[in-house]
Amino acid sequence: MNFHSAATDVMDEFIPAPALENFRTVAVMPAYNAAATLRRTVGDIPPGSVDEIVLVDDCSRDDTVAVARELGLTVIVHERNTGYGGNQKTCYRRALDSGADFIVMIHPDYQYDSRLIPVAVEILRLGICDCVLGSRIRTRAETLAGGMPVYKYISNRLLTIVENVALGQNLGDFHSGFRAYTRKVLETIPFERNSNDFVFDSQFLAQAVSFGFKLGDIPVPVRYFAEASSINFRRSLKYGLSTLGVLARYWLNRLRIVRSPLFAPRDPAGPAQ
Secondary structure, eight states: EEEEHHHHHHHHHHHHHGGOOOOOEEEEESSSSSSHHHHHHTTOOTTOOSSSSEEEEOSSSSSSHHHHHHHHOOEEEEOOOOHHHHHHHHHHHHHHHHOEEEEEEETOOOOSOOOGHHHHHHHHHSOOEEEEEEEEESSSHHHHHTTHHHHHHHHHHHHHHHHHHHHHHSSSTOOOOOEEHHHHHHHSGGGGOOSSSTTHHHHHHHHHHHOOOOOEEEEEOOOOOOTSOOOHHHHHHHHHHHHHHHHHHHHHHHHSSSOOOGSSSSOOTOOOH
């Protein structure tokens, strides 16, 4: 008996097929006035964990573009401000065009720990999840000690509970700026139909559930400080109400009462239409 051959057969049986292939990982950063934090965000990305870093600048008024180019990132500059959702659309189109197998979206404001990128990608690679989010809510004490305003913590908790119930999930933080996806997710979800505003994120996750993808999360440290991006109370309220509207559309579509294009298959003739 050839024991070497037998051992190889056993290893081939238990090692997931993806582990035997090479994958391309692209990190994308939707940026607006991130010059003060971009170096630290990029500097924490473990060497060799991504093949390309793409920064899409949405008409920043600071030196974000200059810093990004100095760091050797792939830089795309919008001629006009398209909004947070519009920025992500450009990010994902570029990642798909570059042949990415795994796409990690992380805010360049250093609020999220980019050291966790390879952890998120490994979960995707193993097929455990199709979408991985970074959860800032490990404990209440830790979250508040990290600087998250009390009103944001309370609204995050309430909204996340409602979303978990409505979408049948068990995520710790539906509103994270750290997200990782497989290529199939971006090729399936018609994200071009989504809002160009902040509710893009809520729409995307509802779509991921609607199309049957597996969602999960990993804990990330909380970092709130002066340079970190954050929307004010008025925009937070608008975002919360818009998110509830997304959940209503999800259920109306699921019950076949009112069909929504957000949850309809994309047109194969277009990039994500």
